[in-house]
Amino acid sequence: MLFLGKKSDQGFDNLQGSALNNPLVWDGDRYQPSNRVSEMLTESSPGKRTCSSLQCTSTWIAPWRNRKRPIFEDQWGCSGRCVLNFVRAAVRRESADHTAETVAPHRHRVPLGLLMLSQEWITHSQLQYALDLQRTTGGRIGEILISECGIASEYITRALSLQWSCPVLSSRGFSAREMALVAPRTFVDKLGLVPVRVAGSKLLYLGFEDRLDASAALALELMSGLKVESGLMQAEEFRSIRTLLTENEGVELKEESWEETDAMAGRITAILEQKQPIASKLVRVQGNYWLRLWLEPAARGKFAMLPSSGEDMLDYLFTIER
Numbered sequence: 021m022l023f024l025g026k027k028s029d030q031g032f033d034n035l036q037g038s039a040l041n042n043p044l045v046w047d048g049d050r051y052q053p054s055n056r057v058s059e060m061l062t063e064s065s066p067g068k069r070t071c072s073s074l075q076c077t078s079t080w081i082a083p084w085r086n087r088k089r090p091i092f093e094d095q096w097g098c099s100g101r102c103v104l105n106f107v108r109a110a111v112r113r114e115s116a117d118h119t120a121e122t123v124a125p126h127r128h129r130v131p132l133g134l135l136m137l138s139q140e141w142i143t144h145s146q147l148q149y150a151l152d153l154q155r156t157t158g159g160r161i162g163e164i165l166i167s168e169c170g171i172a173s174e175y176i177t178r179a180l181s182l183q184w185s186c187p188v189l190s191s192r193g194f195s196a197r198e199m200a201l202v203a204p205r206t207f208v209d210k211l212g213l214v215p216v217r218v219a220g221s222k223l224l225y226l227g228f229e230d231r232l233d234a235s236a237a238l239a240l241e242l243m244s245g246l247k248v249e250s251g252l253m254q255a256e257e258f259r260s261i262r263t264l265l266t267e268n269e270g271v272e273l274k275e276e277s278w279e280e281t282d283a284m285a286g287r288i289t290a291i292l293e294q295k296q297p298i299a300s301k302l303v304r305v306q307g308n309y310w311l312r313l314w315l316e317p318a319a320r321g322k323f324a325m326l327p328s329s330g331e332d333m334l335d336y337l338f339t340i341e342r
């Protein structure tokens with residue numbers, strides 16, 4: 021029986037580290053680790069709430085305006101105009117490509133076949149045979165090694181994890197009901213990722229089939245308030261988790277398409293004013309803008325900002341047509 025990876029994810033489950041307690045927050049310039057745990061759902065006393073809009077010139081707050089809602093990224097506005105101002109700032113922040121500075125690009129140093137050869141998981145002749153076949157028929161070297169050379173898929177996953185310097189994740193501890201709430205189902209389909217489990221109440225394991233997506237991981241980190249650890253999964257385990265996730269009810273998702281970001285900012289403001297969430301957040305994922313609303317305090321689950329159920333939660337996914 022093959023032992024999967026030195027960098028196994030075991031042992032992380034009891035983590036109580038301080039570094040993991042620091043979600044990323046926007047400091048006006050870039051995403052930085054914060055020293056505070058998310059306070060997005062902490063209600064401050066009504067009446068003391070002041071407008072968060074930097075452009076606010078109002079000295080008067082309409083007496084009928086709720087002082088507790090809507091909250092967008094810890095901010096409350098004294099009027100729809102003020103809400104629009106900080107929503108626009110958030111849209112500008114997400115439109116800028118911060119992935120490059122926050123997430124270092126990954127480059128493989130050693131090709132998969134050579135790496136497996138150096139680990140003595142395949143022989144010279146097996147590699148030569150697979151490379152010859154790849155030259156004539158195309159395809160991925162890992163798949164050829166499995167189908168034509170009889171190499172166990174565990175070795176391919178393990179070699180990929182060495183390339184990506186990431187753990188091999190197992191489906192141990194996976195709960196489809198809980199993990200279906202982490203992100204809209206369309207992320208599972210389109211981005212090829214599966215939330216696997218929360219460990220130590222601060223760490224979210226994110227599984228990928230054959231390549232990591234650092235920007236998707238960052239988006240989930242920002243939205244969940246949990247530290248995300250990405251890892252690779254064996255194809256069969258990945259697919260069975262993906263099937264279970266798609267069978268489960270997640271958060272209700274509404275998808276909309278807008279011509280440009282300023283119109284989208286106006287629409288987001290209208291949604292906030294209408295739905296009156298006690299917390300909400302905007303994150304860009306692969307060109308789409310993901311708005312998540314927590315409509316009532318009970319919507320918050322055990323772990324950071326993860327929902328307890330699909331109830332009193334709402335997701336919007338905006339696409340900008342270009």
Ligand SMILES: [Zn+2]
Nearest residue numbers: 071076098102
């Ligand atoms: Zn104001």
